[in-house]
Amino acid sequence: MRFSLLALACATTALPALADEINVYSHRQPELIQPLVDAFTAETGITVNVAFVDKGMAERLVAEGARSPADLVLTVDIARLQQIVDAGVTQPVQSDVLEANIPADLRDAEDHWFGLTSRARIVYASVDRVAEGEVTTYEDLADPKWKGRVCIRSGTNDYNVALTAAMLAHHGVEETRAWLEGVKANLARKPEGGDRDQVKAIAAGQCDIAVGNTYYIGQMLNDPEQKEAAEAVRILFPIFEGAGTHLNVSGVAMTKAAPNRENALKFMEWLSSDEAQRIYAETNHEFPVKPEVAKSALVASWGTFTPDPMPLTDVAKLRPDALKLIEEVNFDG
Known part of the structure; x- marks a missing residue:
């Protein structure tokens, strides 16, 4: 089963947990995350459906409640991340991979949000x-x-x-x-x-x-x-x-509803991996949060x-x- 962006954006009922899909609400411009989506799908076979939500993401998730189709939220700015957490629509994520890859000062102390770039x-x-x-x-x-x-x-x-x-x-x-x-x-x-x-x-x-x-x-x-x-x-x-x-961050949080939690966690962990962090650095010219991954040559030249x-x-x-x-x-x- 495949969902178009329009269908995902308009969904108001809970979606079944699908073995090969996850659904993402993103405040980031689609062209900035498409290279990451493509690479993740090529590696795992998991399809990532992305709905671009420019405004009112927290309000939308509150309104959808347990029926929300969204597994993850990708957004920019620490205030937006915190606003979504404060709205009570996220869940904590315990992951040894995320803890190892993302410095403590770039993730939530209660594990609700994780910085992916700065x-x-x-x-x-x-x-x-x-x-x-x-x-x-x-x-x-x-x-x-x-x-x-x-x-x-x-x-x-x-x-x-x-x-x-x-x-x-x-x-x-x-x-x-x-x-x-x-x-x-x-x-x-x-x-x-x-x-x-x-x-x-x-x-x-x-x-x-x-x-x-x-x-x-x-x-x-x-x-x-x-x-x-x-x-x-x-x-x-x-x-x-x-x-x-x-400095500010872009980051990710898992929704409380998350119908595809297992695959959503795989995507979160993959976004902190060397490969994803290099894509962020080389394609989007952002600073990787994983210390072992170098800035792009262009960014380093600044x-x-x-x-x-x-x-x-x-x-x-x-x-x-x-x-x-x-x-x-x-x-x-």
Whole structure:
């Protein structure tokens, strides 16, 4: 029996446990995980049905309850992972393989979620108009010298909310509010688009620096239509004053309903394997979470950095407060 993406996306009744299938709700773009799905199916014969769920994943799983067809959730951002866990729709997974492959600081202490990749929230800087060392901290983004020179996507985007939550964890409410107001005052245009659009804006001369995730540069450099724009910027790894560079994760969790639990666990464990981690590194330009797997040559060429030691779970807890501050300063207005 085979289920189309449409059928899976619309399913509201429990599916039978099938020997050769698993069902995944994914917040990740389909093209980013298809190479992983293809490799897993080729190795195991297990078909992975993926339904792309852009918004309301936790709410959907709550509504479906025990009837949910989903075995696993794949998503980006620690806050999204924690939100799904807090909704009570996941189950703990005990696995020696996952514990051996994924460092403890990149998985849930109660075994509800497991990080699969990490990425840094960094600064894209114009090769021609910004010198090395001009931006060394996230706090620098609020410096008046950048007035009219900064681009960024919506402040309420998950990645920017997480960055703001980390700023809150380091500096508290008032300093974070002042930082948000300072960054807003420096914007060259209203927040818009995605991270790739910020790179294109720098290449077009609309701004000189922007905030984005590392892996987008790798994807753009491998896209003939976007390569020229990507070559117009360099990657800078800012830090929080006295700390390190902000990291976030993509991760996986098993749903409480999980009609195909055994095969779902096989997929989770495989995603932490050397082969899957290499695919993440080479195809998606993300940082592998398994320490033994090297970064891609391209990613390694960007240089080294010191990760922020702030626990991701501490950052996730501050997400509501961060979003409130972003809205209070009307960052996107």
